[in-house]
Amino acid sequence: MSNIKKKLISGVIWEAFGRYSALGIQFIVTIIIARILTPTEFGIIGLLTVFIALGQIFLDSGFSQALIQKKETSEVDLSSVYFLNMIVGILLYLILFFSSPFIAEFYLLPDLTNYARVVFLIIPINSFGLIQNVIIQKELAFKKTAMANMISALFSGIVGIGMAYSGFGVWALVGQQISLHSSRTLLYIIQMRWVPKYTISTKAIKELFAFSMNLMLHSVVNTTMKNIYALVIGKFFAVSQVGYYNQADKFQEISAGTISQVVLKVSFPALAQKIDEPLYLRGAYVKIFATTIFFVAPLMVFLMCVAEPLFRFLLTEKWLPAVPYFQILCIYGMLLPTLQISYNLYKLFKKGRFLLFIDSFRHLLVIISIFFTIKFGIEYMLFGLVLCTVVMTILNLLKSGALISLSLLDQLKSVFPYYLISGLVGVLVYFLPKFDSDILTVCFSGVIFISCYLLISKFAKLQGYAELMAFTKSIKTKIKK
Known part of the structure; x- marks a missing residue:
């Protein structure tokens, strides 16, 4: 096995370990803090999330991806971007610092100004570690990012929980975020020990910006749309509703998003290797498509x-208003992987412009749906999101399937059984008797659901079940060796 291949395999393992370990730690920390603080306190920080996310995009401006994509990066390239990031980070913070009162006025929350001015420090803090992270990725040294992510998640979790128990309220969430980004940046700096040259080359920046500009614009649009519901809810509804929505969205994203991200990362290179073999490519795509829904559909149902x-056990009674939002978002989470997997075909056949067009059209549909549903309430807004996703999924399957001569009907046939079986088993489980203990109810329902789903899948001879058994067998063989 070549050295680069060993590095790649090791990198994937460490990246997955670091990502999901940190995610798991942050999830547990969020549950603990949510049991102490109120939805309103979570909602206040939720209102600022979009500004931090957008600030991070403008801070980086796509330069990280440009540097990673560039085969030969000089010290001048790295140093130029490093100092540019620092300057941009400070300027963005100053802009947000003086804009904080206007943000607070927009949401009719005077206290938001103080929280915003502290939490926005995340942007200049991150500017100090961006280049170190680029170097780590170029060297495929993902063990370093894994350790940084895991340690910073643990440290910030201790800070956040400690402050929450000490009665700091919203400041506990601010402290958690500041300590998360500060410790992660510090760990990047310590691990890489890279020192920039005191130079900025406008020529190097211009070359990189030519590549990064489109990436930045695409990221700005996607990030804005990802946070648009929190923005709208914060403006037209009570702040507590932002807390409920964010918590519901976080639970949904951890559940469906985790599986989707793994599949997207693995499926693209797997399909790319067989682009010159149409029959194999079509079969591999259908297999990936069906296997993903085999796992996602039952989980979300x-x-x-x-x-x-589940919410009552993990977050207590005060978070129960988030349940309807979560249930609707679960339907969205069930459909999203079909949309995302079809995007891989556009990338595979270099249909980047069409991907940008169809993604923009999806965003436009979402904005229109919000406009027509906002007066009926948050639940109707989320149902509008589901409807938009259904429409875009059908359009995408129709167009992307044509690239590999796969009809819409064939694609729907490959996944429909999983949705049907999940729905039928879900109805059965929903009407099961409930216990006095919430955790007992969840566990009992889980055992019944998994048993029935796997049993029906086995007798129906579904491809997803066959893939699961094959994977389980390979794991057992490796353990025996």
Whole structure:
């Protein structure tokens, strides 16, 4: 095995370990803090998330991807971007610092100014570690990012929980975020020990910006749309509703998003290797498509069924208003992987412009749906999101399937059984008797759901079940060796 291949395999393992370990730690920390603080306090920080996310995009301006994509990066390239990031980070912070009162006025929350001016420090803090992270990725040294992510998540979790128990309220969430980004940046600096040259080359920046500009614009649009519901809810509804929505969205994203991200990362290079073999490519795509839904559909249906006892057990009674939002978002989470996997085909056949067009059209549909549903309430807005996703999924499957001569009907046939079986088992589980203990209800429902789903899948001889058994067998063989 070549050295680069060993590095790549090791990198993937460490990247997955670091990503999901940190995610798991942050999830547990969020649950603990949510049991102490109120939805309103979570909502206040939720209102600022979009500004931090957008600031981070403008801070980086796509330069990280440009540097990673560039085969030969000189010290001048790295140093130029490093100092540019620092300057931009400070300027962005100053802009946000003086804009904080206007943001607070927009949301009719005077206290938001103080929280914003502290939490926006995340942007200049991150500017000090961006280049170190680029070097780590170029060297495929993902063990370093894994350790940084895991340690910073643990450290910031201790800070956040400690402050929450000490009665700091919203400041506990601010402290958690500041300590997360500060410790991660510090760990990047310590691990890489890279020192920039005191130079800025306008020529190097211009070359990189030519590549990074489109990436930055695409990221700005996607990030804005990802946070648009929190923005709209914060403006037209009570702040506590932002807290409920954010918590519901976070639970949904951890559940469906985790599986989707793994599949997207693995499926693209797997499909790319067989682009010159149409029959194999079509079969591999259908297999990936079906296997993903085999896992995602039952998971999301099950979570919909046990949402109330699950939220009550993990977050206490005060978070129960988030349950309807979570259940609707679970439907969205069930559909999203089909949309995302079809995007891989556009990338595979270098249909980048069409991907940008169809993604923009999806965003436009979402904005229109918000406009027509906002007066009916948050639940109707989320149902509008689901409807937009259904429409875009059908359009995408129709167009992307044509690239590999795969009809819409064939694609729907490959996944429909999983949705049908999940729905039928979900109805059964939903009407099961409930116990006095919420955790007992969730566990009992889970055992029944998994048993029935796997049993029906086995007798129906579904491809997803066959893939699961093959994977389980390979794991057992490796353990025996």
